Amino acid sequence: MFILNKKQLGKFDLSKAKQFVDYWGKPYSFGSVKDYNTGKVIDYIEELNLGNRLSEQNIKRMLRWKDRRRLTEEILSGPNKGKDNIKVLKVLKEQKSINRFRQGDIRVEEFKITTEKIFPNGFVWQIFLFHIARPFEFPIADRNVFRAFSIHKNTMIPKDGIYILFEKEEFAHSTNRIVRIGTHTGNNKLRSRLKEHFVNENKDRSIFRKNIGRALLNKDKDPFLKQWEIDLTTKKAKELHSNSIDLTKQKEIEKRVTKYIRDNFSFVVFQIDNKDKRLELESKIISAVSLCDECKPSPNWLGLSSPN
Numbered sequence: 468m469f470i471l472n473k474k475q476l477g478k479f480d481l482s483k484a485k486q487f488v489d490y491w492g493k494p495y496s497f498g499s500v501k502d503y504n505t506g507k508v509i510d511y512i513e514e515l516n517l518g519n520r521l522s523e524q525n526i527k528r529m530l531r532w533k534d535r536r537r538l539t540e541e542i543l544s545g546p547n548k549g550k551d552n553i554k555v556l557k558v559l560k561e562q563k564s565i566n567r568f569r570q571g572d573i574r575v576e577e578f579k580i581t582t583e584k585i586f587p588n589g590f591v592w593q594i595f596l597f598h599i600a601r602p603f604e605f606p607i608a609d610r611n612v613f614r615a616f617s618i619h620k621n622t623m624i625p626k627d628g629i630y631i632l633f634e635k636e637e638f639a640h641s642t643n644r645i646v647r648i649g650t651h652t653g654n655n656k657l658r659s660r661l662k663e664h665f666v667n668e669n670k671d672r673s674i675f676r677k678n679i680g681r682a683l684l685n686k687d688k689d690p691f692l693k694q695w696e697i698d699l700t701t702k703k704a705k706e707l708h709s710n711s712i713d714l715t716k717q718k719e720i721e722k723r724v725t726k727y728i729r730d731n732f733s734f735v736v737f738q739i740d741n742k743d744k745r746l747e748l749e750s751k752i753i754s755a756v757s758l759c760d761e762c763k764p765s766p767n768w769l770g771l772s773s774p775n
C-alpha cells in the first residue's frame with residue numbers, strides 16, 4: 468500500500484516543475500471553453516491581444532474562460548437566466564482603466580482600487596484583471612497555487628504548535644531577537660490564533676494587537692488610548708459603550724496595527740500536538756528568554772512605548 472508522506476512531498480525540487488507539468492499534463496484533460504455567441508473555442512493567448520488594447524470582446528471571452536459559470540456575459544441559469552451579467556458589465560465599464568493600466572498610465576495602487584470596486588468580494592478575480600492587463604507581471608493566482616506551493620516547499624503551518632515572533636531591527640545573539648512567544652489551548656487552533664493576530668482586525672481577540680495599539684497610541688500621546696482599552700467582546704459591553712466610542716477612529720487604529728505588524732514582524736512555528744506539552748514548552752521558552760541578559764530590547768523598540 469502506498470502511503471503519502473508529506474515530508475517526502477516537501478522534498479519536491481521546484482526547478483523540476485516544468486517536467487512535472489509536462490508529465491501530468493498528458494493524462495490531465497480539461498474541456499475547452501467556447502465563445503458564448505459564436506461557439507468558437509476561446510484561444511487564451513489570442514484573446515490577451517498582446518501589444519494592443521483589450522477589446523470588449525477580448526475581455527468578455529477571457530472572463531468566460533476564467534469562470535464560465537459565473538463570468539459569462541449572460542446569466543446561464545436560475546431566475547435571471549438570459550439577463551446581462553452585472554459582474555461582466557462592471558468589468559466592461561472599466562475597459563478604459565484596464566487598458567490604461569496595460570499601457571502603464573495608471574499605477575498599481577490605483578488599479579487595485581478599481582479592481583476592488585469591481586469585485587469587492589473576489590480577490591482571485593481582482594488578480595485576474597491584473598493578469599489580463601499585464602500577464603507577464605501578474606500571474607494568475609488562486610488559493611490552490613499557494614496551497615500547492617506550500618505543500619511542495621513543506622511550509623504548511625501545522626494545526627497545533629507554538630509560534631515565535633521576530634521584529635525588524637530587534638537583534639540578539641547575532642540574529643533576530645525573540646519578541647513574543649505564544650500558543651493556543653484549543654485543538655487545531657494554531658492557524659486561527661495566528662489569524663487573530665495578523666489578519667482579523669479585532670484588538671479584543673488578540674492581546675498582541677491590543678498591545679501594539681497601546682504602544683502606538685501612547686507614543687503619539689493620543690487620548691483615544693482610553694477607549695482602546697475598553698473590551699467590547701460581550702454584547703453588554705457593546706451596548707454600554709457603543710455611543711461613547713469613536714468607531715471610525717478605532718477602525719483606523721486597527722488598520723495601523725495591521726500595517727505595523729505586516730511591515731515589521733516575521734514568525735516561525737513548530738508543531739506540538741499535545742496541549743499540555745505546548746503550554747509547558749511555551750512557559751519554559753518565555754522564562755528562558757526573559758532571564759537571558761542578551762535578549763534585551765533595543766532602545767527604540769516599540770514595546771517600550773507601552774503604557775503598562
Ligand SMILES: [Zn+2]
Pocket residue numbers: 639640756759760761762
Ligand atoms: Zn538570549
